[in-house]
Amino acid sequence: MASSAMVTANQLIIMEELKLFRTWSSPFALRVVWALDLKGIQYDTIFEDISNKSSLLLQYNPIYKKVPVLVHNGKPLLESLVILEYIDETWKQTPLLPEDPSERATARFWAKFGDDKVLPSIWNVFIKQGKDQEEAIVTAQENLGFVERQLTGKKFFNGETIGLVDLAFGWLANLLSVLEEVCGATLIDHEKFPLLLEWIQNFAYAPIIKESWPPRDKLITKYQAHHEVYTSKEAPK
Structure with a gap:
């Protein structure tokens, strides 16, 4: 029974849900795009119209109501520099920050x-x-x-x-x-x-x-x- 409940690392990666809410032009959202791409992380992109914001964006970012928002397994991350550090701490390949x-x-x-x-x-x-x-x-x-x-x-x-x-x-x-x-x-x-x-x-x-x-x-x-x-x-x- 115990062995059937085990999940491999590869299966965990497949099960992860990663969504990026952005606009076509936001330079702040581009930071997140670059970080994910540099680390080879797969994610879904949701393009927002800032003049007509989606209910999901407002749900995930009710305070600032803006992009970027990175949603990892249902948990929203806000503010581009904060998101960059989260990405770097979560996925260790291709480090963005020095070790020192x-x-x-x-x-x-x-x-x-x-x-x-x-x-x-x-x-x-x-x-x-x-x-x-x-x-x-x-x-x-x-x-x-x-x-x-x-x-x-x-x-x-x-x-x-x-x-x-x-x-x-x-x-x-x-x-x-x-x-x-x-x-x-x-x-x-x-x-x-x-x-x-x-x-x-x-x-x-x-x-x-x-x-x-x-x-x-x-x-x-x-x-x-x-x-x-x-x-x-x-x-x-």
Whole structure:
């Protein structure tokens, strides 16, 4: 009787239910896509329409009501950086974080710095005009300078392989150029940020990463609409 109740590791993997709620364009959801793909984890994708959110999304994320949401065996995981750590702790292959506790803490710091400082400062450039935009560019480039220095002597933030910090900053490799094109500002150039530009090329064209980029023309259209909304608010009445 005891032997009939035993379940092999392979059977457990098959029995696992893994669903990712995302949108076609969310850079935060892309982090989760990349992490799962890098580790070779199979999952189902549920694409959401943020203007008409599904009852399941609202059930799994009633507080923020947004993507990404990763549902593992019925249990929802929220917030992309939290999800990345959960994935790394649950599936040990292809580690995203270093083994050393100090290095792990440092990686977490820079991932959070990207979300708390770099992304908001770049978005501020995108929604501003004139002198306000010029001032925003100074702040954004100062933050990008801190990031640039983390790449000294390295191919990726994690060293020779893609890690959690690379996934956290992954949006820079695609979305930044879209925002620059739409708002007419240049934030990263070869003179000031040679290491970041090299990292962008290495990351954007890594085999698993490049397969997941959303269509650039659709992103341009989407962010042009956003830009018009924000700049019209700033226009003199």
